[in-house]
Amino acid sequence: MRPPATQRTLRRQNLGTVLQHVVRRGPRSRATIAQETGFNKSTVSSLVTELIEMGMLAERGAERTGTVGRPGLVVEVEGSGAAGVGLEVNVDYLAVRVVDLAGEVRHRAHEPVDLRGRDAGEMLDRLAAMAQAALGALREAGVRPAGITVALPGLVDAVTGTLLVAPNLHWEDLPVAAELGRRLGPDAPPIAADNDANLAALAELRTGAGEGLRDFVHVTGEVGIGAGVVLGGELLRGAHGYGGEFGHLTVEPTGRRCACGSVGCLETRAGLDALLSAAEESTEGADQQPVERLAARADAGDEKARAALAEGGRWLGIALASAANLLDPEAFVLGGYFAPLAEHLAPAAEAELRLRVLGAGRGLPALLTSPMGAEAAVCGAAGEVIERVMADPASVAGGPHYTS
Amino acid sequence: MRPPATQRTLRRQNLGTVLQHVVRRGPRSRATIAQETGFNKSTVSSLVTELIEMGMLAERGAERTGTVGRPGLVVEVEGSGAAGVGLEVNVDYLAVRVVDLAGEVRHRAHEPVDLRGRDAGEMLDRLAAMAQAALGALREAGVRPAGITVALPGLVDAVTGTLLVAPNLHWEDLPVAAELGRRLGPDAPPIAADNDANLAALAELRTGAGEGLRDFVHVTGEVGIGAGVVLGGELLRGAHGYGGEFGHLTVEPTGRRCACGSVGCLETRAGLDALLSAAEESTEGADQQPVERLAARADAGDEKARAALAEGGRWLGIALASAANLLDPEAFVLGGYFAPLAEHLAPAAEAELRLRVLGAGRGLPALLTSPMGAEAAVCGAAGEVIERVMADPASVAGGPHYTS
Numbered sequence: 059m060r061p062p063a064t065q066r067t068l069r070r071q072n073l074g075t076v077l078q079h080v081v082r083r084g085p086r087s088r089a090t091i092a093q094e095t096g097f098n099k100s101t102v103s104s105l106v107t108e109l110i111e112m113g114m115l116a117e118r119g120a121e122r123t124g125t126v127g128r129p130g131l132v133v134e135v136e137g138s139g140a141a142g143v144g145l146e147v148n149v150d151y152l153a154v155r156v157v158d159l160a161g162e163v164r165h166r167a168h169e170p171v172d173l174r175g176r177d178a179g180e181m182l183d184r185l186a187a188m189a190q191a192a193l194g195a196l197r198e199a200g201v202r203p204a205g206i207t208v209a210l211p212g213l214v215d216a217v218t219g220t221l222l223v224a225p226n227l228h229w230e231d232l233p234v235a236a237e238l239g240r241r242l243g244p245d246a247p248p249i250a251a252d253n254d255a256n257l258a259a260l261a262e263l264r265t266g267a268g269e270g271l272r273d274f275v276h277v278t279g280e281v282g283i284g285a286g287v288v289l290g291g292e293l294l295r296g297a298h299g300y301g302g303e304f305g306h307l308t309v310e311p312t313g314r315r316c317a318c319g320s321v322g323c324l325e326t327r328a329g330l331d332a333l334l335s336a337a338e339e340s341t342e343g344a345d346q347q348p349v350e351r352l353a354a355r356a357d358a359g360d361e362k363a364r365a366a367l368a369e370g371g372r373w374l375g376i377a378l379a380s381a382a383n384l385l386d387p388e389a390f391v392l393g394g395y396f397a398p399l400a401e402h403l404a405p406a407a408e409a410e411l412r413l414r415v416l417g418a419g420r421g422l423p424a425l426l427t428s429p430m431g432a433e434a435a436v437c438g439a440a441g442e443v444i445e446r447v448m449a450d451p452a453s454v455a456g457g458p459h460y461t462s
Numbered sequence: 463m464r465p466p467a468t469q470r471t472l473r474r475q476n477l478g479t480v481l482q483h484v485v486r487r488g489p490r491s492r493a494t495i496a497q498e499t500g501f502n503k504s505t506v507s508s509l510v511t512e513l514i515e516m517g518m519l520a521e522r523g524a525e526r527t528g529t530v531g532r533p534g535l536v537v538e539v540e541g542s543g544a545a546g547v548g549l550e551v552n553v554d555y556l557a558v559r560v561v562d563l564a565g566e567v568r569h570r571a572h573e574p575v576d577l578r579g580r581d582a583g584e585m586l587d588r589l590a591a592m593a594q595a596a597l598g599a600l601r602e603a604g605v606r607p608a609g610i611t612v613a614l615p616g617l618v619d620a621v622t623g624t625l626l627v628a629p630n631l632h633w634e635d636l637p638v639a640a641e642l643g644r645r646l647g648p649d650a651p652p653i654a655a656d657n658d659a660n661l662a663a664l665a666e667l668r669t670g671a672g673e674g675l676r677d678f679v680h681v682t683g684e685v686g687i688g689a690g691v692v693l694g695g696e697l698l699r700g701a702h703g704y705g706g707e708f709g710h711l712t713v714e715p716t717g718r719r720c721a722c723g724s725v726g727c728l729e730t731r732a733g734l735d736a737l738l739s740a741a742e743e744s745t746e747g748a749d750q751q752p753v754e755r756l757a758a759r760a761d762a763g764d765e766k767a768r769a770a771l772a773e774g775g776r777w778l779g780i781a782l783a784s785a786a787n788l789l790d791p792e793a794f795v796l797g798g799y800f801a802p803l804a805e806h807l808a809p810a811a812e813a814e815l816r817l818r819v820l821g822a823g824r825g826l827p828a829l830l831t832s833p834m835g836a837e838a839a840v841c842g843a844a845g846e847v848i849e850r851v852m853a854d855p856a857s858v859a860g861g862p863h864y865t866s
Contacts, residue, residue, distance in 0.1 A: 213821045223821050273701040287788065294693065296790025297677040297827075303787040303820045308780050311713060320783075320818045376712050379724075380784055383707040384691065386700025414724045416707045417617045417627050423701075 070452045072097070076105045077114055077135075078448045081159065085119075085134035106133055112455035113202065114139035114159060114447075135160045140204040140454050142443025143192050143247070145185055146254060146436040147210050147234075149173055149226050149281035152181070154188045155433075157440040158201055159447065165195040178229050186241035193246070203247045204454045205443040208234055209254040209435040211282060213300050219251035225306075225318040226282050250442070254278070255302050256293055257438030258393055258430075259286020263293075264441055266434060267391040267426045274387050274423075277304055277378070278394035278434065281330050282317075287385065305329065307377045327373035330395055337366035346432060349395045356402045364402060371403035375410025382415045382423050393428035400427040474856045476501070480509045481518055481539075482852045485563065489523070489538035510537055516859035517606065518543035518563060518851075539564045544608040544858050546847025547596050547651070549589055550658060550840040551614050551638075553577055553630045553685035556585070558592045559837075561844040562605055563851065569599040582633050590645035597650070607651045608858045609847040612638055613658040613839040615684060617704050623655035629710075629722040630686050654846070658682070659706050660697055661842030662797055662834075663690020667697075668845055670838060671795040671830040678791050678827075681708055681782070682798035682838065685734050686721075691789065709733065711781045731777035734799055741770035750836060753799045760806045768806060775807035779814025786819045786827050797832035804831040 079095055080086065086094075092102040109115040116136040137160030146153040150172050156165040167188055173181055189206060196203050212224030219235025235249040242249075259276035262268035268276060268288060276286040283305030287294040294301050305325035306318055313322030326332055330349070334341055339352045355363035378390055392400045404425050411422050428434060447454050483499055484490065490498075496506040513519040520540040541564030550557040554576050560569040571592055577585055593610060600607045616628030623639025639653040646653075663680035666672035672680060672692060680690040687709030691698040698705050709729035710722055717726030730736055734753070738745055743756045759767035782794055796804045808829050815826050832838055851858050 213824075222824065225820065285788070289693065289698065294789065297792040298790055298824070300821060301788060301790035306787045306818070306820045307784040308818055309712070309715060311780050318820050320820075323818075376715050377784075380711040380781075381788060383710045384689070384705060384785060384788065385698065386702055386705035388701040414710070414712055414727075416629065416710045416722050416724075417704060420617075420626065420702070 070450050072101070073105055073109060073451050074449050076102065077109055077451050080115060080133055081135050081161075081448060085132045087130040087132050089130065091133065109451060110136075112139065112451055114451055114455070137162050137164075138199065138201040140444070140447045140451075141196055141201045142204055142440040142447070143189060143196075143206040144257075144436045144438070144440030144443070145189060145206060145208045146439060147173070147181060147185065147208065148254070148435075149211060152185055152188060153436045154192050155436045155440050156192050156196065157437070157444060159444060164199065164201060165192045167191065173227055175228075178232050182234070182237050182241060186238055189238065189242060189246075193242075202454065204447045205247045206238070206249045207257070207439040207442045208238065208249070208251040209257045209439045210234060210251055211254050211280060211284070213303075214251055214253045216250065216252045216295075216299055219249060221251065225316075252439070252442070253284065253286075253300075253302070254280065254435040255284025255304075256286045256295075257436075257442065258284075258428075258434035259288055259302075259391075259438070260293060261430060261434045261438030261441055262286075262391050262393065262428060263288055263291070264445075265437075266430050267428050268389075271388050273385070274389045274391055275304070275378075275381055275385065276391040276393055276428070276434075277374075277396065278428075279328070279330060279396040280394050280432065280435075283325050283329055283394075285381075287387075289385070289387075304377065304381070307380060309373050309376045324373060324377045328370045328377075333366055333370045333399075336369060337363045339363070339366075346395070346398075349398055353398045353402070356399070367399060367402035368406045370399075371406030372410055374403060375407030376414065378407060378423075378425075379411050379414035382411065387423050389424040389426050391426045391428050393430065393434050394432050397428045397431035400425075474854050476505070477509055477513060477855050478853050480506065481513055481855050484519060484537055485539050485565075485852060489536045491534040491536050493534065495537065513855060514540075516543065516855055518855055518859070541566050542603065542605040544848070544851045544855075545600055545605045546608055546844040546851070547593060547600075547610040548661075548840045548842070548844030548847070549593060549610060549612040550843060551577070551585060551589060551612065552658070552839075553615060556589055556592060557837075557840045558596050559840045559844050560596050560600065561841070561848060563848060568603065568605060569596045571595065577631055579632075582631075582636050586638070586641050586645065590642055593642065593646060593650075597646075606858065608851045609651045610642070610653045611661070611843040611846045612642065612653070612655040613661045613843045614638060614655055615658050615686060615688070617707075618655055618657045620654065620656045620699075620703055623653060625655065629720075656843070656846070657688065657690075657704075657706065658684065658839040659688025659708070660690045660699075661840075661846065662688075662832075662838035663692055663706075663795075663842070664697055665834060665838045665842030665845055666690075666795050666797065666832060667692055667695070668849075669841075670834050671832050672793075675792050677789070678793045678795055679708070679782075679785055679789065680795040680797055680832070680838075681778075681800060682832075683732070683734060683796075683800040684798050684836070684839075687729050687733055687798075689785075693789070693791075708781065708785070711784060713777050713780045728777060728781045732774045732781075737770060737774045737803075740773060741767045743767070743770075750799070750802075753802055757802045757806070760803070771803055771806035772810045774803075775810030776814055778807060779811030780818065782811060782827075782829075783815050783818035786815065791827050793828040793830050795830045795832050797834065797838050798836050801832045801835035804829075 092099045137158035141158040144155045152169045213222040221232040234251045272291045285302040285304035306323045310322035314326035316323035496503045541562035545562040548559045556573045614625045617626040625636040638655045676695045689706040689708030710727045714726035718730035720727035
């Protein structure tokens with residue numbers, strides 16, 4: 059239930075409305091903001107003044123109105139007012155990306171590392187070091203860090219920031235947000251964690267292939283295969299905050315043993331290891347390199363590479379068809395390593411959709427390729443922080459009026 | 463987008479709020495209604511008076527308050543104010559059930575008939591005759607018919623009331639609502655149509671096994687297998703109004719040919735024909751009779767019956783596990799012919815869930831049995847009409863103030 063709106067909560071909400079308006083629509087005068095949002099001019103002026111004091115908006119230059127007369131001042135986003143730190147833990151790399159309120163990338167890093175069989179504490183140390191470097195870069199640039207979100211490859215309790223289980227890493231019940239907080243110390247901004255496929259789907263929804271769609275499934279191949287299910291423009295969270303475990307849909311009930319303990323999961327047939335092994339492609343090199351080599355071989359007409367991808371696409375299509383029969387989405391977005399391989403996977407996957415989706419003759423879900431590929435999760439993690447800032451700028455800026 | 467609220471739309475909405483309150487909470491005084499809804503007493507009095515004029519509420523008896531003083535009059539639902547006619551077309555029967563505003567069943571009928579290979583026109587004639595009988599019974603009892611909803615076994619365009627495709631009947635693009643309207647004439651109440659599994663899930667959500675749940679999948683076996691997916695307390699409609707085609711999830715990619723044209727659908731293994739044939743049970747007799755015979759044999763320890771149901775439960779569990787991995791529901795509700803067979807299907811299905819659901823150790827979705835069984839769809843169809851009446855009583859009662 060929504061808490062009762064007091065004058066203070068209403069004011070905080072209105073600050074968010076004005077900030078979002080300028081972030082999404084670009085620089086404009088106070089008068090234009092008033093006209094477009096429906097607030098009266100004096101309310102806009104006071105909200106803008108407060109956002110300028112918070113360092114999230116700035117008043118510069120002049121608006122070209124095309125009419126005669128004195129040009130008015132325009133209000134624009136002050137990127138340094140807030141930045142979101144996105145971290146990503148994957149099976150074979152760690153990544154960080156920092157995005158500011160204006161959408162500028164302020165810092166990024168990517169460390170290939172094979173985490174299979176590694177100690178979780180070692181990973182947390184390295185992640186903390188990456189976060190420290192990002193926070194240091196922000197301090198140096200005079201940008202306010204508004205929060206940290208960590209994308210994790212498994213079931214995550216987003217409320218406590220705990221990784222519950224990561225089948226490909228054999229970690230369980232790892233309080234990632236709390237452990238990271240302990241390493242970063244009391245001055246660190248708030249830390250959250252979420253499932254990587256969920257964050258990737260949110261990134262696609264905001265600025266990727268899912269922009270403008272209301273019902274889609276973002277299927278992302280990393281080492282495992284996850285999905286973010288967006289229904290009615292909202293991410294499906296499920297009863298316990300799980301859901302979207304697309305790689306563990308059964309496609310072959312008596313098939314191969316999966317790392318999760320089950321049998322015949324999609325991952326055993328279309329997971330990265332399965333694809334590389336079917337194509338006799340080496341797993342040597344940093345994370346995306348084997349995928350790039352496999353894509354290059356298939357592009358060049360290599361029969362073994364093409365057959366392996368067609369077979370992987372067939373299994374992927376079987377699972378997509380089941381999701382289509384259950385959910386009736388507008389589209390599937392292929393992300394992660396599926397993105398660079400999409401043109402070789404799609405024909406076989408589409409053939410399965412045509413065969414298996416009830417009412418396929420009336421049109422099938424579109425099969426789209428993610429423009430973000432493997433970067434969607436870390437973008438989504440940084441983006442989550444920015445979304446929270448835009449929903450309630452005062453929560454970040456603090457100050458005597460807004461301590462809650 | 464919601465249309466702007468005018469005084470008239472607000473008044474209509476408030477009439478619905480008061481009517482729903484009395485329907486759901488039972489007889490009570492105007493003062494109690496005012497206290498519980500937050501409307502002031504004079505508003506409640508005027509709304510109640512109008513609902514009495516519409517024939518949907520009545521003022522009778524006295525409320526026992528337990529305190530000294532004159533007992534006040536209480537307001538209660540007037541069942542005859544509106545009734546919903548639910549019709550159901552299934553592969554092997556037609557059914558009708560009429561429920562009034564007070565929840566009383568006013569009329570019911572059930573006609574076994576094998577519609578496979580039959581002409582759709584013949585079915586529509588029989589359905590129209592059943593509807594006429596229901597409307598005649600209401601006329602005689604002085605009850606206002608508020609609408610007709612038809613439950614159909616296939617993909618339905620609920621906006622136009624058209625059956626798009628029914629795989630087990632080989633009917634396509636059948637404008638059921640319009641055809642029924644033509645047969646019933648201009649005096650018939652408004653006619654709608656929807657998918658039977660959707661309507662069954664809505665019935666379970668309102669008064670069945672799904673009451674109080676927010677995320678569940680109602681899996682219903684008729685001849686085909688459908689599902690109604692409820693997420694966040696709302697029925698999932700999907701991008702095109704389909705979704706929930708649970709019987710066509712692939713469980714065995716190179717398995718048996720399905721009536722839908724695909725291969726290895728759940729229906730080929732856990733559909734009614736598959737179960738009866740595996741148990742060597744005859745399909746003779748009216749609709750539920752073969753199921754009852756099969757259940758009786760399994761109860762009595764018949765090995766072939768038990769083995770067939772265990773095998774069917776295994777395939778059912780494989781599909782349930784995929785839905786659980788994708789959607790993370792609180793529960794599955796087994797309805798239709800799965801309900802009387804549930805105790806024999808459930809152990810094998812649960813074993814598959816334990817094997818195949820990621821994070822199964824943290825708890826699995828509950829496997830519930832529908833208390834409505836095969837009657838859920840026709841109950842849900844009648845209930846849809848009553849829901850519409852409660853949302854906007856004036857839409858039914860008509861009158862000079864509310865013609866729109």
